[in-house]
Amino acid sequence: MRFAPHTDDEIRDMLAVIGRSSVSELFDQIPASVRLERGLDIPPGVSEMELVADMRGLAAADRHVDDLVCFAGGGAYDHYVPSVVWALAGRSEFYTSYTPYQPELSQGVLQVLFEYQSMICELTGMDVSNASLYDGASALVEAVHMTLTSERMRVLVSNGVDPRALDTLRTAGRGAGYEPEVFHGAPSPTPDVAAVVVQHPNVYGILEPVRGHFAATHEAGAKAIQMFDPLSLGVLAPPGELDADIAVGEGQGLGNHLNYGGPYLGILAARMADVRKMPGRIVGETIDVDGDVGYVLTLQAREQHIRRDKANSNICTNQTLMAIAATVYLGWLGPQGLEELGRQCASKAAFTASELSKIPGVSMAFPGTRSFKEFAVRVPRSAVAVRDEMVSRGFLAGVPMPLAGDDVLVVAVTERRSRAEIERYVSAMGEVLAS
Amino acid sequence: MRFAPHTDDEIRDMLAVIGRSSVSELFDQIPASVRLERGLDIPPGVSEMELVADMRGLAAADRHVDDLVCFAGGGAYDHYVPSVVWALAGRSEFYTSYTPYQPELSQGVLQVLFEYQSMICELTGMDVSNASLYDGASALVEAVHMTLTSERMRVLVSNGVDPRALDTLRTAGRGAGYEPEVFHGAPSPTPDVAAVVVQHPNVYGILEPVRGHFAATHEAGAKAIQMFDPLSLGVLAPPGELDADIAVGEGQGLGNHLNYGGPYLGILAARMADVRKMPGRIVGETIDVDGDVGYVLTLQAREQHIRRDKANSNICTNQTLMAIAATVYLGWLGPQGLEELGRQCASKAAFTASELSKIPGVSMAFPGTRSFKEFAVRVPRSAVAVRDEMVSRGFLAGVPMPLAGDDVLVVAVTERRSRAEIERYVSAMGEVLAS
Amino acid sequence: MSEGAPIRTQGPTSVRGTIMDRSVPGRRASSLAPLDVPAVAIPDEHRRQGPPGLPQVAEIDLVRHYTRLSQMNHGVDTGPYPLGSCTMKYNPKAAETVAAMAGFQRLHPLQPDSTVQGMLELLWRLEQALCEVTGMARATLQPPAGACGEMTGLLIMRAYHGAQQDGPSTRTKVLIPDAAHGTNPASVRLAGFEAVSVPSDARGLVDVDALGPLVDEQVAGLMLTNPNTLGLFEERIEEVTSMLHDVGALVYYDGANLNAILGQCRPGDMGFDIVHINTHKTFATPHGGGGPGAGPVGVKEHLVDFLPAPIVERDDDGSFRWEHDRPRSIGRLHGFNGNMGVLVRAYAYVFLHGADGLAEVSELAALNANYMASLLAEDFPLAYPDTPPMHEFVSSADTLKRDTGVRAMDVAKRVIDLGYHPSTVYFPLVVDEAMMIEPTETESKETLDGLAAAFRRAATEARAQPDLLYQAPLTTPVRRLDEARAARHLKLRWQIESSDPSGDTPG
């Protein structure tokens, strides 16, 4: 299968215009010594029909979340994606466009991104948002990099932060010259600390005493970074109210499919004072020569293509299309929908937790804590084994969290889970644990 | 779930403007005696999420042609639908539009229909095409109605015509006052015959001696109507060359999904002399006040909304969207693709036939005939039973054709069927027939 | 409100030339799997000589050409579409999602019933719901559109009367109101009846006194839509239906306006014997630029035997099957069993809304129509002011025309320049300078305010600067088109010689 439109005649005519006798001449610049004399060891091209058959076969070897009832979370959630989201975000004028370098030809994407930034600010209670980052983990890295100074190079991270986000931060730290330090309970920042990172709700679903942590953070003159779940903000106090300086989150749940982990949406919002430290694209409103309102990429002096090795982020391609989906999704949800969805998640998670704890041997891993849509239970066996056995019964039972013990399983419950599914899940767990 | 945007405040404001105190007042015109005093006995509305879950359950109870390997034809064929077809025909500006009554706002649909008419003319070798009819069967009815006159009310139909198309014609005849007469072998039209209908390739896949039939038809001054398969016309002589006066066909194979029988595409093409007798919408090219080329619905004086009880067709809504898909599909295929596809169907059908006939007890139902992509075999058991047993082995084995005998199965083979699938099919048939 | 030029999109300019004009010999989009069986030759006498003149283009050529054309088309997704009688309401995206499920979209029509139990259950449930909404006993889902539904209903009438007097029916006439949609008389004639027109009275309703003398033993039935084609409810409907029943005739309900009474009242309770439904109107299945539609037909108990074959039946074990053995059936009206892809969307619409939702649909449709009528009353008075409209209304530009010479069509074209799709004009034929407006329930107050402002501005301009209206539209890809020329110099297909050089426009 080929997509180039050229006919042999056209190729001949074009060669004539450029004064070449063959297309291969165009590669004469390549020294013979490095020319690939053989064909690539890749199968010959196929028709679309054959490709689709091949890939349908691969896809059929997977068990997706419309097949396995999903109680897995850990940063990616099975929220419902309404049809309208991709009917619009999937318009080809959006998805086949590049970064809007010519604003007059890109007002569509630019305005949606402006709307995205606006909605993220409303959601988080922060002043400014950028136009997206790769995902929640990279957003954390970028947030930390906003806070580093020559005097402050220490980074304190709560033990409630997602382990993969923490690993991503560690990797970045090796380059940027810091080693994230994990704290349990409350942080005790010193004057050399750049940032304190708290995830709320945390990786076990627990609601953290964020205000206290951030008060301590600010006393030490450090920056407070909160990792949040955007779909919790209909019912939970937003980072802005909790006094976060920078709010970062994984936006997958906002109308994006699970996609086996990506493409997702990195959300980063901050205070106006830090806007020039922010990474990535930012869209601003302005006017054209006729005085009509329009949108452009702004504050580009922050970015790599201008600042080069002075830039404090290297991001170029971001996740604009996921931000477009999130914008449509948030417009679909609206304030009432956001709150209703939050209540449903919280209520269904609480119901699931109480039903599960009736199973002999099952207990809450962190009794006395409050949670949102996710919670951790101890099971009387290896959590991994339990999860694997639950697959044969048609469930993704949750996410094992070895950090807290081999017997800890973190269970997530979204608005998609009906009471009937929850009850079937609980009884299946009962059987698995009884056997 | 509701789609009306109204808020209670807006409803109040609007009622104030029209001087009503409640919405129910708007129905005061309805006599109490016929008012429905109870709610409809239909379940309460559900959210999209619930609807999708319900319908996913229903869909899961069906076995579709990506699951059962399809050798069934009989007027609907499992041709490959390339992605580009519905990526374009599925653009919302197309599918959410109505019949183009305001041409300036509908040039998109109008131009595509003009291109459709042009491609159908090229394909069939006829002069004019309309902008679509319901399906192949209704196209046959409309073609016959073009030919009826007070002197000529008899309609001769070959026994090779699809039985469902014939039934549809019979139904229409009860209203319009004719009773289709089925002929075997060659037609012998008399001066009171309006039309002779031949399907080629016929319902058993056989290539008919059309030229002879139509010569006889014309000698008697009757009109020759051919039912054709559009995807045969890359390799088979088109109706125009075969001297048909009217060509009708089922266009489903042209980029439309099987859809369990509809929506499909009724194709009707004719000679210029008969254009004013043609049913349905016809798009014509013209110019605007600036002299720019544009497209409009034309010859509307033929149609029901002008001619009312003098119109010779009552069609209003047609199958425009399917015609748009067919247009993109034919553009995708191109002349070379059409021919290659025709050769592949013919070759794969021939291969399947010869392999099948190696099974003891299986024989060709019409030895010595030539066929295109479909052929009839006799099996040593009830064709229905064989078909049903083949389902458990993962195949739609074909279409039983009781008209020709309970042991006759018509098998269709499209370009989608790989040699491997054909070989698996043949051996499964062997097992079923051996048992 | 919104004014001025419609939005300008990006990239190469307005599509010039057809896809055929883009053809380049040897270029091709398609690719097939290599032939993996022995090639066979087509017998000479059957072989095609020259290839058809289909366009030779690449996939990217197709994508750009048709993407552009789509942008040159108005749809419900791009703005309000207030065509009276057409019911262009919002088409829920959820319906597209479910219709694309392989378990519905990828079924062969001749699969064994055992392999399509989900689909058959869907059809069964939908039939039940349609019968409940209309007050009928059973329904056929086979007719692919309303006109075919009419034919189905009329043939059922014919078969019924034949059965009554076992022999061909001597009832030769079917009565239809003068304002009826064109498909009604056309269907009557094609069903072998004579169409007899029933006059409307001054209030736009069936003139019951005039109807009386027309009703006799030769009448097979009456076709009516209620609310009628003028958007007015026939309040004496029971009188009307019993007049016909008294002479043994049947009454047919044209369901094009069923959306107006969903959950408020039912044709069956008014005395109708037969009902067709336009799913693309009542249940918002996308009309696709002209079609597809679906025209299910419901009937009362005494007519069930005559419904087309096959029909879905449910067995005691809860399984479903197609019943073909229906000796008194009028037969089939579709090559297979109907526009299933459309019916799947209708199912989605019905069950998304549910009982309350459907009732709200008719309420808000009526509210929107009456609100719009009030806003326009001054400039475009109602054709029948004495009867309150239901879900749609007919205004007239007649006074405007008398005052200014500006016609309804000119108003419509100016409304286009003001950024909106206009109403239906010159239908129904019984009203001079008719402007028929059906907002539907999915338009918001502010949308109606904007739309009304456009119509009213056009009326004002008609007095001040009529040329603005005569010249309109100025902002569309093409301006007013010469329809007479189109019919005089028939150009119904592209041909080489017609190839327009600017057709080589890239992208």
Place this chain on the structure above:
Amino acid sequence: MSEGAPIRTQGPTSVRGTIMDRSVPGRRASSLAPLDVPAVAIPDEHRRQGPPGLPQVAEIDLVRHYTRLSQMNHGVDTGPYPLGSCTMKYNPKAAETVAAMAGFQRLHPLQPDSTVQGMLELLWRLEQALCEVTGMARATLQPPAGACGEMTGLLIMRAYHGAQQDGPSTRTKVLIPDAAHGTNPASVRLAGFEAVSVPSDARGLVDVDALGPLVDEQVAGLMLTNPNTLGLFEERIEEVTSMLHDVGALVYYDGANLNAILGQCRPGDMGFDIVHINTHKTFATPHGGGGPGAGPVGVKEHLVDFLPAPIVERDDDGSFRWEHDRPRSIGRLHGFNGNMGVLVRAYAYVFLHGADGLAEVSELAALNANYMASLLAEDFPLAYPDTPPMHEFVSSADTLKRDTGVRAMDVAKRVIDLGYHPSTVYFPLVVDEAMMIEPTETESKETLDGLAAAFRRAATEARAQPDLLYQAPLTTPVRRLDEARAARHLKLRWQIESSDPSGDTPG
């Protein structure tokens, strides 16, 4: 060729105001299933006080607003997109079909490996193909874009050198050509190295003589794209790579231009140790208006241990699994394992084309670029005429500017009015009035002819009517925008007070 105003679409005019401006209190699009478990209260100290100011709109409001906005955006599907260095080629629709399969799209990233064998096999096959194309031993598919791929590669460099002298590396410098893309120096700095710039020679190639003195034991590596950022092939590449290897440094291949050499030559064979690939460039995965992308990184055998964890491994029984236990790995760079939805599309592109198809891609990309360069040579001479361009080229409007005062940006804006998306301008920074053009292989001859004619016409007009260029664009939804003002009066979000009355525009 095509000229004049871009096409005008239908319905209400240009979107005015944001979706927030359409908000109506109490209006709502979403509906959820009724809560079917006991409701729990959120603890006071955690409860949100006021609701966020999200828009309150109906589904139809969303649909019309975003459909309109999409029509105000240029994409490959609406026309050519010749942005140099961005490789905007046709995105096959087939890739969208397969990416939408539930077996890929609806997988949770933390499912047990046993439940995602198809996905893992796809990733395995794709990795193999990418290694074959680049001449590398293994690759990670984790980086979500090229810049992250650069970071990955540089951290591998760091880890490698650390391992060599077991201890933190004393190599502090990374060399990059002056013309390099901004992400290169930025990544270098973030990876803890110092970026040292390598000058280009008069022919636009790395100045090998100037490079010599820069290469020493403090150098960790060199980053290079070949063809380089000017679209020119570094013919002395082997010399360059061995110079670095001689001092124990590594050589990094920035794969942004890999599409130029597919099947012709391989970075591995030129001596590169590390390669990143931009799948949204080389393999036409849709760029979505700025992203997503994917930036797989391949390495030679000696660096495999350092690749991020986890990596897909195949067991003897043919099953696949994620291997997390990689003691020498640099760790992870993504919250999960990469932009899978993008990689699925890349797989589709690679295997649709196959070996021959991929080689043809680079051939026709070069043909199109050289053809375009010839057509423009007169008006916009190549910045480096002595070296033949490969898949893209850098012209300069410098002479035009000197003659007429008209700048590259003015030309670009005029090209918009002539119906096309212009080239990249002012990149690379080393060329004055740079116009960087990458046609890609999916544009046809007639498209390039039209595009070239637009550029040439703009050049002619620059001499005759420069105002046409200064005023441009005139045909777009907005005209030239005040970027300085945007940065001065920061307005980065909608707020009530900003609500523009005309924002109430319906539909």
